[in-house]
Amino acid sequence: MDINSSNIIDFIKYLYQKRLSQEASEDVLSSWSGLNDVEVQQYLDELFKTWNYTEADAQQEIKQYFESKAGSIPVAVPSPPTTTPNPAPAGNTNRAYVPTNAPAKKSSKTWLLLLFIPVLAIGAYLLYQYKQFKGLGYLYVTTDNVTIRDIEGNALGRMDIYPTANSVSYLRTTDKQSYNIKVNDKMYACRKVVFDSTRFNDYLFNNPKAFGYVNENYVIDDKDNFLVYRNVFREINNAKNESAGLTSPFRKVVVGSIKQAPALQKLYIVNTCSNSNKTYSALIKQTLKDNVYGIVAQLSDGGYYMFYGxxxxxxxxxxxxxxxxxxxxxxxxDLKNDNTLFKFANDTYFLFNCDGSAKEYYTKFDNSGKIEYVKYALEP
Structure with missing residues (x-):
């Protein structure tokens, strides 16, 4: 018979009664609850290792547990024979009586208790840390070519939103703290990540080689947002001239805005006219006051949309x-299904056809600097 998720709590109670002669606390029992059979075996193996148990020792402990649950058949113990003591020899009546039995030895339970409590505490700590290690959350990258660095700022690898054979798009993270990493005499706020190759022992003892750091401006904790990032930029990301200007703030605005409109979340930004001409752009990118950013882009339904945030x-x-x-x-x-490129001149954006010919329309702004609509250039 095995110890599994159905009997692990009772087994822990048994160990406490056997080794400590006391009840297991609710905190201890709760740390073992909710585990599946595989996790029970993993954590139980770790606990036995802290006691220096061999496989045979562990099996013997489990065997004794099941025997105690099944109960044992009482065995009659014969009474000692009754004897009549010999009378004391004459002349020895004044001799003091000397007991034949030695004094009982003091119980060793106190020593066992003192030894077992630290061992059990270590086992509980290791179990907690192992569960933390297995349950680490993930960080997801929001763009390409984000460098993974060590604690000294040296490059170790990279993250790409569309990973290659030499990159990844997400990694486990230890916490939500920011860590200042120095790169070329400049400090950057970074998040701490754990590699797939990181072992539990390295994590437990905080081995510096087991961790990496990535610029916090280019990673997020939200998987749903990450999936939107991967979808909405999937075409424009391949247009080098266009994607280079889509820095982190603009990307965050597009995703944050498009999540306000569920009907648009399956659409993606189009590189209008398959543009590669640096004179024109398939996008309008605005940096306004109070950290507000704006983008105008054509989505895959043919429509042009404005994103602000x-x-x-x-x-x-x-x-x-x-x-x-x-x-x-x-x-x-609505401007839709109309291949349009943009060019900034004279404090506004003018519209052009794919071949570079002018459409004779330009953008009008509201008082905050946001685009309000597009106007015919020859109209007063």
Whole structure:
């Protein structure tokens, strides 16, 4: 018979009664609850190792437990024979009586208790740390070419949102703290990560070689957000000229904004006209006051959308369609299925066709600097 998730609590109670002659506390019992059979075996093996148990010792302990649960058949013990003491020889009546039995030895339970409590405490600590190690959360990268560094700032590897054979897109993390790592005489706030090759012993004893550090501006803890990142930038990420300008604040704004509109979350940013011409851009990128960023981009449904938000405060507006005002009327129409590139000049953005010819439209802004609509250039 084995110790498993159905009897581990009772087995721990048994060990406490046998070794400490006391009840196991609720804290101890709760640390063993909720484990599956595989975890029970792992943690029990770790506990036995702290006691220097061999496999045979462990099995013997388990065997005795099941025997105690089954109960034992009482065995009759014969009474000692009754004897009549010889009378004392004459002349010895004044001799003091000398007892034939030695004094009982003091119980060794106190010593066992003193030895077992530290061992049990160490075992409980190791179990807790092992569960922490196995349950570490993940950090997800939000862009490409994010360097993984050691504590001295030396490069160890890299993270990419679309990983290659030599990179990863997520790693386990030890906590949510920031660690200052010095790179080329400049300090960067980083998050601490654990490699797949990191062993439990290295984690337990905080071996510096077992950990890496990545710039906290390019990683997130939210897996759902990570999946949105991977989807929404999947095409534009392959356009070198366009993706280079999509720095972390702009990416955060796009994702934070698009999450306000569930119907758009399966769409992605298009590299309009398959643009590679540095004179024009498939995107409009704005840096406004009070850490507000804005982007205009065409999504895969053909529509052009405006995204605004503040990545520092994590406040984002829902995406809004980019609209143009029909010339000489008061009508506004969503800009859609119209291959349009942008160029910044004279404090505004002008619209162009894929071949570089002008569309004779430009952007109008509101008082905060956000794009309000697109206007025909020849209209007063």
């Amino acid at each position: 503040n990545p520092e405060t994590n406040t984002y507006e829902a995406p809004r369609p980019l609209r143009y005002k029909t010339a000489y009327t008061d009508a506004y129409t």
